[in-house]
Amino acid sequence: MTESWLTQSGAPQSGAPPSWVDGNELAGALAEVFAVDVTTAQGVCAGCGRMAPVAETRVFDRAPGLVARCVGCSAVLLRVVRGPDRIWLDLRGMACVQIAMPGTGGASPDGPGA
Amino acid sequence: MxxxxxxxxxxxxxxxxxxxxxxxxxxxxxxxxxxxxxxxxxxxxxxxxxxxxxxxxxxxxxxxxxxxxxxxxxxxxxxxxxxxxxxxxGGYFVWDDADPAPVLLVAGGSGIVPLMSMIRARSAAGLRVPFRLVYSTRSPDITIYADELRRRQRDDRGLDLAYAYTRGVPPGWRRPPGRLDGALLREAGWPADLGPACFVCGPTGFVEAAANLLVDQDHPADRIKTERFGPSGGGAA
Structure with missing residues:
Protein backbone atom coordinates (compact mmCIF):
# COMPACT_ATOMS: atom_id res chain seq x y z
CA MET A 1 0.00 0.00 0.00
CA THR A 2 1.79 3.13 -1.14
CA GLU A 3 1.04 6.62 0.03
CA SER A 4 3.09 8.31 -2.67
CA TRP A 5 0.19 9.21 -4.89
CA LEU A 6 -1.29 11.48 -2.26
CA THR A 7 0.01 14.99 -1.76
CA GLN A 8 0.35 16.55 1.67
CA SER A 9 -3.10 18.04 1.30
CA GLY A 10 -4.52 14.65 0.43
CA ALA A 11 -5.30 15.72 -3.12
CA PRO A 12 -4.61 13.12 -5.79
CA GLN A 13 -1.53 13.89 -7.85
CA SER A 14 -1.51 13.87 -11.61
CA GLY A 15 -0.33 10.63 -13.06
CA ALA A 16 -2.61 7.70 -12.53
CA PRO A 17 -3.99 7.93 -9.04
CA PRO A 18 -6.06 4.99 -7.93
CA SER A 19 -9.72 5.71 -8.34
CA TRP A 20 -11.65 6.37 -5.18
CA VAL A 21 -15.23 6.83 -4.19
CA ASP A 22 -16.52 7.59 -0.72
CA GLY A 23 -17.76 5.89 2.40
CA ASN A 24 -21.31 5.58 1.10
CA GLU A 25 -19.92 2.60 -0.80
CA LEU A 26 -19.28 0.78 2.47
CA ALA A 27 -22.96 0.63 3.40
CA GLY A 28 -23.80 -2.72 1.82
CA ALA A 29 -20.76 -4.57 3.12
CA LEU A 30 -21.10 -3.20 6.64
CA ALA A 31 -24.84 -3.85 6.72
CA GLU A 32 -23.99 -7.54 6.65
CA VAL A 33 -22.17 -7.16 9.96
CA PHE A 34 -23.69 -4.34 12.00
CA ALA A 35 -27.20 -3.72 13.28
CA VAL A 36 -26.91 0.02 12.60
CA ASP A 37 -25.84 1.89 9.47
CA VAL A 38 -22.22 2.65 10.25
CA THR A 39 -21.86 5.03 7.28
CA THR A 40 -23.92 7.63 9.16
CA ALA A 41 -21.66 7.38 12.23
CA GLN A 42 -18.86 9.76 13.07
CA GLY A 43 -15.48 8.06 12.95
CA VAL A 44 -12.32 9.31 14.65
CA CYS A 45 -9.03 8.69 12.84
CA ALA A 46 -6.48 6.96 15.05
CA GLY A 47 -3.74 8.72 13.09
CA CYS A 48 -4.69 12.40 13.15
CA GLY A 49 -7.78 12.58 15.34
CA ARG A 50 -9.99 13.97 12.63
CA MET A 51 -13.67 13.20 13.18
CA ALA A 52 -15.90 12.88 10.14
CA PRO A 53 -18.89 10.87 8.95
CA VAL A 54 -17.82 7.44 7.78
CA ALA A 55 -19.72 8.21 4.55
CA GLU A 56 -17.27 11.03 3.84
CA THR A 57 -14.13 8.88 4.00
CA ARG A 58 -12.20 8.01 0.83
CA VAL A 59 -12.89 4.49 -0.28
CA PHE A 60 -10.72 2.52 -2.67
CA ASP A 61 -12.72 -0.31 -4.13
CA ARG A 62 -10.53 -1.75 -6.87
CA ALA A 63 -8.95 -4.29 -4.57
CA PRO A 64 -10.02 -7.63 -3.15
CA GLY A 65 -11.95 -5.60 -0.58
CA LEU A 66 -12.83 -2.07 0.40
CA VAL A 67 -10.29 0.25 2.01
CA ALA A 68 -11.42 3.48 3.68
CA ARG A 69 -8.90 6.23 4.30
CA CYS A 70 -8.95 9.44 6.30
CA VAL A 71 -9.54 12.58 4.22
CA GLY A 72 -7.22 14.49 6.54
CA CYS A 73 -4.10 12.29 6.69
CA SER A 74 -4.87 9.40 4.28
CA ALA A 75 -4.27 6.78 6.96
CA VAL A 76 -6.23 3.56 6.61
CA LEU A 77 -9.34 3.71 8.79
CA LEU A 78 -11.08 0.51 7.86
CA ARG A 79 -10.65 -2.54 5.68
CA VAL A 80 -13.36 -4.98 4.84
CA VAL A 81 -12.99 -8.07 2.70
CA ARG A 82 -15.86 -10.38 1.86
CA GLY A 83 -15.03 -13.98 1.18
CA PRO A 84 -17.46 -16.68 0.14
CA ASP A 85 -18.11 -17.73 3.73
CA ARG A 86 -16.58 -15.03 5.94
CA ILE A 87 -15.81 -11.35 6.32
CA TRP A 88 -12.51 -9.86 7.44
CA LEU A 89 -12.93 -6.52 9.14
CA ASP A 90 -9.95 -4.39 10.21
CA LEU A 91 -10.87 -1.32 12.29
CA ARG A 92 -7.45 -0.56 13.77
CA GLY A 93 -7.33 2.87 12.16
CA MET A 94 -10.53 4.03 13.77
CA ALA A 95 -9.99 5.22 17.35
CA CYS A 96 -13.68 5.67 18.05
CA VAL A 97 -17.03 5.44 16.32
CA GLN A 98 -19.91 7.59 17.51
CA ILE A 99 -23.31 6.39 16.47
CA ALA A 100 -26.43 8.51 16.95
CA MET A 101 -29.17 6.41 18.48
CA PRO A 102 -32.86 7.33 18.49
CA GLY A 103 -34.53 8.13 21.76
CA THR A 104 -31.42 8.20 23.93
CA GLY A 105 -31.58 11.98 24.40
CA GLY A 106 -28.78 14.47 24.39
CA ALA A 107 -27.52 13.98 20.88
CA SER A 108 -28.60 16.39 18.19
CA PRO A 109 -30.36 14.95 15.13
CA ASP A 110 -27.23 15.63 13.13
CA GLY A 111 -25.17 13.57 15.50
CA PRO A 112 -22.24 14.37 17.73
CA GLY A 113 -20.01 17.16 16.58
CA ALA A 114 -22.74 18.81 14.52
CA MET B 1 -35.67 -7.52 -14.56
CA GLY B 90 -26.78 3.89 2.84
CA GLY B 91 -28.42 6.15 5.40
CA TYR B 92 -26.16 9.15 4.93
CA PHE B 93 -26.90 10.52 1.47
CA VAL B 94 -30.62 10.61 2.17
CA TRP B 95 -33.17 13.40 2.08
CA ASP B 96 -35.37 13.46 5.17
CA ASP B 97 -38.78 14.62 3.99
CA ALA B 98 -39.62 15.78 7.53
CA ASP B 99 -36.86 18.39 7.30
CA PRO B 100 -38.51 21.70 6.32
CA ALA B 101 -35.21 23.28 5.21
CA PRO B 102 -34.91 24.21 1.55
CA VAL B 103 -32.93 21.74 -0.52
CA LEU B 104 -30.12 22.32 -2.98
CA LEU B 105 -29.34 19.45 -5.31
CA VAL B 106 -26.13 19.57 -7.32
CA ALA B 107 -25.71 16.88 -9.96
CA GLY B 108 -22.81 16.03 -12.22
CA GLY B 109 -23.85 13.77 -15.11
CA SER B 110 -25.40 10.54 -13.87
CA GLY B 111 -25.13 11.96 -10.35
CA ILE B 112 -28.66 13.11 -11.09
CA VAL B 113 -30.00 9.62 -10.33
CA PRO B 114 -30.34 9.68 -6.51
CA LEU B 115 -31.32 13.35 -6.66
CA MET B 116 -34.12 12.44 -9.06
CA SER B 117 -35.43 9.99 -6.48
CA MET B 118 -35.58 12.92 -4.04
CA ILE B 119 -37.42 15.10 -6.58
CA ARG B 120 -39.87 12.29 -7.30
CA ALA B 121 -40.36 11.59 -3.57
CA ARG B 122 -41.13 15.26 -2.90
CA SER B 123 -43.66 15.33 -5.68
CA ALA B 124 -45.29 12.02 -4.75
CA ALA B 125 -45.73 13.15 -1.14
CA GLY B 126 -47.24 16.47 -2.23
CA LEU B 127 -44.61 18.40 -0.28
CA ARG B 128 -43.83 22.05 -0.92
CA VAL B 129 -40.31 22.10 0.50
CA PRO B 130 -38.48 24.37 -1.95
CA PHE B 131 -36.03 22.44 -4.13
CA ARG B 132 -33.38 23.82 -6.43
CA LEU B 133 -31.43 21.60 -8.79
CA VAL B 134 -28.20 22.67 -10.43
CA TYR B 135 -27.35 20.05 -13.05
CA SER B 136 -24.01 19.87 -14.81
CA THR B 137 -24.22 17.84 -18.00
CA ARG B 138 -22.24 17.65 -21.18
CA SER B 139 -24.94 18.67 -23.65
CA PRO B 140 -28.75 18.63 -23.92
CA ASP B 141 -28.90 15.47 -26.07
CA ILE B 142 -27.21 13.28 -23.47
CA THR B 143 -28.93 14.70 -20.41
CA ILE B 144 -30.51 11.98 -18.30
CA TYR B 145 -34.19 12.70 -17.45
CA ALA B 146 -34.22 15.84 -19.64
CA ASP B 147 -37.88 15.44 -20.66
CA GLU B 148 -39.16 14.61 -17.19
CA LEU B 149 -37.27 17.54 -15.68
CA ARG B 150 -38.72 19.87 -18.31
CA ARG B 151 -42.20 18.68 -17.36
CA ARG B 152 -41.54 18.90 -13.63
CA GLN B 153 -40.12 22.39 -13.97
CA ARG B 154 -43.52 23.36 -15.34
CA ASP B 155 -45.71 21.27 -13.02
CA ASP B 156 -43.88 20.79 -9.68
CA ARG B 157 -44.40 23.96 -7.70
CA GLY B 158 -41.31 25.08 -5.83
CA LEU B 159 -38.86 23.14 -7.98
CA ASP B 160 -36.32 25.29 -9.82
CA LEU B 161 -33.75 24.00 -12.28
CA ALA B 162 -30.53 25.39 -13.68
CA TYR B 163 -28.14 23.71 -16.09
CA ALA B 164 -24.41 23.99 -16.55
CA TYR B 165 -23.73 22.55 -20.01
CA THR B 166 -20.05 21.77 -20.22
CA ARG B 167 -19.68 21.05 -23.95
CA GLY B 168 -22.72 21.95 -26.01
CA VAL B 169 -25.55 24.36 -25.24
CA PRO B 170 -29.06 24.67 -26.68
CA PRO B 171 -29.61 27.37 -29.32
CA GLY B 172 -29.81 30.79 -27.75
CA TRP B 173 -28.52 29.60 -24.35
CA ARG B 174 -27.09 32.59 -22.53
CA ARG B 175 -24.36 30.82 -20.54
CA PRO B 176 -21.44 29.63 -22.68
CA PRO B 177 -20.37 26.00 -22.28
CA GLY B 178 -18.38 25.59 -19.12
CA ARG B 179 -18.09 23.92 -15.80
CA LEU B 180 -20.22 24.65 -12.81
CA ASP B 181 -18.82 27.72 -11.07
CA GLY B 182 -19.46 29.83 -8.03
CA ALA B 183 -21.44 32.42 -9.96
CA LEU B 184 -23.96 29.87 -11.19
CA LEU B 185 -24.23 28.25 -7.76
CA ARG B 186 -24.82 31.63 -6.16
CA GLU B 187 -27.45 32.54 -8.72
CA ALA B 188 -29.28 29.21 -8.89
CA GLY B 189 -28.66 27.83 -5.39
CA TRP B 190 -29.65 29.03 -1.94
CA PRO B 191 -27.80 31.52 0.24
CA ALA B 192 -26.18 29.79 3.21
CA ASP B 193 -28.17 31.84 5.74
CA LEU B 194 -31.35 30.02 4.70
CA GLY B 195 -29.78 26.85 6.07
CA PRO B 196 -30.39 24.63 3.05
CA ALA B 197 -29.69 20.93 3.02
CA CYS B 198 -27.21 20.42 0.17
CA PHE B 199 -26.77 17.16 -1.74
CA VAL B 200 -23.94 16.84 -4.25
CA CYS B 201 -23.57 13.74 -6.41
CA GLY B 202 -21.42 12.90 -9.41
CA PRO B 203 -17.92 11.89 -10.44
CA THR B 204 -15.38 12.30 -7.66
CA GLY B 205 -13.65 15.35 -9.16
CA PHE B 206 -16.95 17.11 -9.78
CA VAL B 207 -18.16 16.48 -6.24
CA GLU B 208 -14.92 17.74 -4.73
CA ALA B 209 -15.10 20.93 -6.78
CA ALA B 210 -18.79 21.58 -6.17
CA ALA B 211 -18.55 20.91 -2.42
CA ASN B 212 -15.62 23.30 -2.19
CA LEU B 213 -17.64 25.99 -3.98
CA LEU B 214 -20.43 25.53 -1.44
CA VAL B 215 -17.98 25.77 1.47
CA ASP B 216 -16.57 28.95 -0.10
CA GLN B 217 -20.11 30.33 -0.03
CA ASP B 218 -20.30 29.67 3.72
CA HIS B 219 -22.43 26.54 3.67
CA PRO B 220 -21.44 24.56 6.78
CA ALA B 221 -19.77 21.24 6.03
CA ASP B 222 -22.36 19.31 7.99
CA ARG B 223 -25.11 20.60 5.67
CA ILE B 224 -23.31 19.38 2.54
CA LYS B 225 -23.79 15.69 1.88
CA THR B 226 -21.84 14.13 -0.92
CA GLU B 227 -21.76 10.96 -2.96
CA ARG B 228 -18.94 10.18 -5.36
CA PHE B 229 -18.98 7.72 -8.26
CA GLY B 230 -15.27 7.58 -9.02
CA PRO B 231 -13.32 9.04 -11.91
CA SER B 232 -15.68 8.56 -14.81
CA GLY B 233 -19.04 8.71 -13.16
CA GLY B 234 -20.97 5.70 -14.27
CA GLY B 235 -22.22 3.88 -11.23
CA ALA B 236 -23.24 5.29 -7.92
CA ALA B 237 -22.02 5.63 -4.41
Missing part, protein backbone atom coordinates in the same frame (compact mmCIF):
# COMPACT_ATOMS: atom_id res chain seq x y z
CA UNK B 2 -39.14 -6.59 -15.73
CA UNK B 3 -38.50 -3.85 -18.25
CA UNK B 4 -35.98 -1.27 -19.39
CA UNK B 5 -36.06 2.08 -21.09
CA UNK B 6 -33.34 4.04 -22.80
CA UNK B 7 -32.57 7.42 -21.22
CA UNK B 8 -29.61 8.50 -23.38
CA UNK B 9 -27.27 6.64 -25.76
CA UNK B 10 -25.18 5.70 -22.72
CA UNK B 11 -27.76 5.29 -19.99
CA UNK B 12 -30.66 2.97 -19.39
CA UNK B 13 -33.25 2.64 -16.65
CA UNK B 14 -33.85 -0.90 -15.46
CA UNK B 15 -37.17 -1.73 -13.84
CA UNK B 16 -36.73 -4.57 -11.38
CA UNK B 17 -39.25 -6.74 -9.61
CA UNK B 18 -37.66 -7.66 -6.29
CA UNK B 19 -39.54 -10.01 -3.96
CA UNK B 20 -40.23 -8.44 -0.55
CA UNK B 21 -38.49 -5.22 -1.49
CA UNK B 22 -38.77 -2.67 1.34
CA UNK B 23 -39.37 0.98 0.50
CA UNK B 24 -36.11 2.86 0.08
CA UNK B 25 -35.36 6.36 1.32
CA UNK B 26 -34.63 8.86 -1.44
CA UNK B 27 -30.87 8.92 -2.07
CA UNK B 28 -30.14 5.32 -1.09
CA UNK B 29 -28.40 2.81 -3.33
CA UNK B 30 -28.25 -0.90 -3.94
CA UNK B 31 -25.36 -3.24 -4.59
CA UNK B 32 -25.77 -5.23 -7.80
CA UNK B 33 -23.86 -8.47 -8.11
CA UNK B 34 -23.39 -10.38 -11.33
CA UNK B 35 -22.12 -13.93 -11.37
CA UNK B 36 -20.59 -15.45 -14.49
CA UNK B 37 -21.02 -19.09 -15.45
CA UNK B 38 -17.53 -19.84 -14.14
CA UNK B 39 -18.44 -18.38 -10.77
CA UNK B 40 -16.60 -15.08 -11.21
CA UNK B 41 -18.53 -12.28 -9.53
CA UNK B 42 -18.48 -8.51 -9.96
CA UNK B 43 -20.34 -6.07 -7.76
CA UNK B 44 -21.11 -2.36 -8.10
CA UNK B 45 -23.35 0.13 -6.33
CA UNK B 46 -26.16 1.92 -8.17
CA UNK B 47 -28.44 4.62 -6.89
CA UNK B 48 -32.16 4.01 -6.75
CA UNK B 49 -33.95 6.31 -9.19
CA UNK B 50 -37.57 5.52 -8.46
CA UNK B 51 -40.12 7.03 -6.11
CA UNK B 52 -39.96 5.34 -2.71
CA UNK B 53 -42.69 2.86 -1.93
CA UNK B 54 -44.27 2.73 -5.35
CA UNK B 55 -44.06 0.18 -8.08
CA UNK B 56 -40.85 -1.39 -9.23
CA UNK B 57 -37.34 -0.69 -8.12
CA UNK B 58 -35.72 1.44 -10.82
CA UNK B 59 -32.01 1.91 -11.38
CA UNK B 60 -30.62 4.25 -14.01
CA UNK B 61 -27.21 3.02 -15.08
CA UNK B 62 -24.65 4.89 -17.17
CA UNK B 63 -22.27 2.78 -19.24
CA UNK B 64 -18.57 2.91 -18.39
CA UNK B 65 -16.90 1.52 -21.49
CA UNK B 66 -14.26 -0.50 -19.66
CA UNK B 67 -16.55 -1.36 -16.78
CA UNK B 68 -17.32 -4.88 -15.65
CA UNK B 69 -20.96 -4.40 -14.72
CA UNK B 70 -22.44 -1.35 -16.41
CA UNK B 71 -21.99 -2.51 -20.05
CA UNK B 72 -23.99 -5.60 -19.20
CA UNK B 73 -26.74 -3.64 -17.47
CA UNK B 74 -26.97 -1.00 -20.21
CA UNK B 75 -26.47 -3.10 -23.36
CA UNK B 76 -27.05 -6.77 -22.66
CA UNK B 77 -29.53 -7.48 -19.87
CA UNK B 78 -33.05 -8.24 -21.10
CA UNK B 79 -36.42 -8.46 -19.37
CA UNK B 80 -36.60 -11.84 -17.70
CA UNK B 81 -32.94 -11.85 -16.71
CA UNK B 82 -32.19 -12.08 -13.00
CA UNK B 83 -29.33 -10.84 -10.89
CA UNK B 84 -28.67 -10.21 -7.23
CA UNK B 85 -29.38 -6.89 -5.54
CA UNK B 86 -28.60 -6.01 -1.94
CA UNK B 87 -30.29 -3.09 -0.28
CA UNK B 88 -31.54 -0.51 -0.01
CA UNK B 89 -28.42 0.63 1.82
Missing amino acids: AAARTETPAARTLELDVPDWPAHRPGQHVDVRLTAEDGYTAQRSYSVASTPGTGRLELTVQRIDDGEVSPYLVDVAQPGDAFEVRGPV
